[in-house]
Amino acid sequence: MPELPEVETVRRGLTELVAGSRIKTVDVLYPKMINLSSSDFAHALQNQTIDGIDRRGKYLFIRIGNGLTIVSHLRMEGKYDVEPEGVPLSKHTHIVFHLADGRQLRYNDTRKFGRMNLVTTGQEMTVAGLKTIGPEPTEETLTLDYMRRIFGKSRKLIKPFLLDQSNIAGLGNIYADEVLWLSKIHPKQPVNTLSVTELKELRQNIIEEIKRAIAGHGTTVHSYSTAYGEAGSFQNNLNVYGREGQPCLRCGTPIEKIKLAQRGTHFCPTCQVIHGDRHG
DNA sequence: TTCGATGTTAACGC
DNA sequence: AGCGTTAACATCGA
Known part of the structure; x- marks a missing residue:
């Protein structure tokens, strides 16, 4: 149900909370959610910095310092939460990014419909759905x-x-x-x-x-x-x-x-x- | 216990 | 090709 305005709200929230933070390690609790093996995904992201977050349609682009981008689609019920270490995981937490400052960025998704694709920055259009995506609904782009x-x-x-x-x-x-x-x-x-x-x-x-x-x-x-x-x-x-x-x-x-x-x-x-x- | 509702996309058939 | 239909995903609550 998150549509463009909700995804944009998430983007702004994440930018405030985690842009500039370093990822220490990553736990993948539900491997079907990602496009790589859990170990490839985790290794590519560990000790990297979250540079910032962009958006295209309902897709989030989480920019990673080493030239990678996590393309994240929340589908129906995907949510990001930032919690201090020690707060028990939700039953529906599927990915945990352990940040160097002790906080955790958690991806929660009751239905497990959301997806994350780790791609080379600039290759976002290789992700299903972005190949054919139409213009953003703005004055400049929707002529x-x-x-x-x-x-x-x-x-x-x-x-x-x-x-x-x-x-x-x-x-x-x-x-x-x-x-x-x-x-x-x-x-x-x-x-x-x-x-x-x-x-x-x-x-x-x-x-x-x-x-x-x-x-x-x-x-x-x-x-x-x-x-x-x-x-x-x-x-x-x-x-x-x-x-x-x-x-x-x-x-x-x-x-x-x-x-x-x-x-x-x-x-x-x-x-x-x-x-x-x-x-x- | 089974089944429908839910949003998005892939796959299928015409 | 381009259209419409259906399945799949997974969970929850009726």
Whole structure:
């Protein structure tokens, strides 16, 4: 469930907490989580410095002093925690970085869906998912020209289209529902039927919603109450996600929840109506 | 006890 | 090629 704003919040937290710290040793408790053998992974990282942390879409790039980068994807429930030595490991701690100052950087993941790939810095695109990743949802990188190009040539339904990271990086189930509600677009609208006016508004809503969510330190839902090192606040700003049966904040109609491409999808049946082809 | 829900990606089939 | 569907990952709670 961590989407771009949550991953960015983690990036900033990790930067404050561990950038500049030296890794003494590494324990891999769940080897399936990484791309190398446990011993290769641990040996490559021991006695190296964490230079800093970058991000691309929902991927973290943990920069290591010796020209290596850990590409880390949290998937559904991955979390990083920093604890002093001696605090008992959680049942779901899978990787422990012992830092030279006595603290431990721990990767916790209830479902074990997260992955870490240790690669040569600059070779991040060799990791599955980064080969085809789309532009970041920012003013500079998500241009209207690009939107018109990719939306114009696909008949896919817009909700699954927005979740496809090769179209735009970083949107997940929560923010996809939110930007469609903000843009008054039905989740089943085929993308090549949207007008340029609708694309402009959708683009602006995507860029601004992501910005607002980052400013609010991301959304904290369900099991994520203590996640990300700090609890996010953006759940208080959600307009449709998780509001099934509650009145639409624009028109009062009860919000509906349907299943679309296997994903829970929330929308207002009055504000968000499927329309015919307005393309061109 | 079994099964569905959950997000993402790989694999599969048309 | 490009589309849509399904399985796999693992755990938890109904």
